[in-house]
Amino acid sequence: MQIDQERQDKKLTLKVSGRLETSTAPDLQKVIDHELDGITELKVDVKEMEYVSSAGLRVLLAATKKMKAKGGIMTIHHANEEVMEVFEITGFNEILNIR
């Protein structure tokens, strides 16, 4: 998995590519823990994400809650079929802001 960051004022875009799963989710968690100071808009671009497992969902859920708690918003963009399938099965399509 690879995470590319693009920052513009209070906006942060994370391009997460590859597999978001048990072995890689901690890397995304680290970014969420350390890079969100002053950020009000977090965009997670998953265009190049192959799939997401429940370990990845956990991080996406925590990040969405964190952004909401500080009055900001996290949105998810360009989810492919495999990623959407997981969001739909788990009901995450209703609780994440999928664009």
Add this chain to the structure above:
Amino acid sequence: MNQPEHSGTAPVGRERKTNRTKRIPAELSRLEAVQTFVEEAFVGETVSEKDICRLLIAFDEIFSNVCRYSNAAEVTVECYMEENKAVLVIEDDGTAFNPLERPQPNVEKSLEEREPGGLGIYMVRKMMDGGTYERKGNRNYLSMILYSQREKQV
């Protein structure tokens, strides 16, 4: 069927693919390497890329669960094709646990009510076409199957 691995005439890789088994310590640090093993076992078989993703997700969920909660020392993974089915068997020597009988989580809770966890096994059950669980001696045997795309369209 089970042909010797070193048969001189037929392509060796093909035979080894048909039934591949790997035994590993039940440690999360092994996850990535075994996923590569699972992926390689099914690539080139009549399993779509999407189904390979599903198998890798299933493996991630079950293996990480075994490592975290079962006190298992060892896990054996078996990958094989049976007619038009991809079969993934995960065997461990941990506490008896049947993931197929776990109560379903409520997937309609709001963002605020959602707690992390509990979703992995549910995802596996929803994504696989079938599965069986057996407890034999002091070991758990979980077998998960996916029909090839062609089969599903019939």
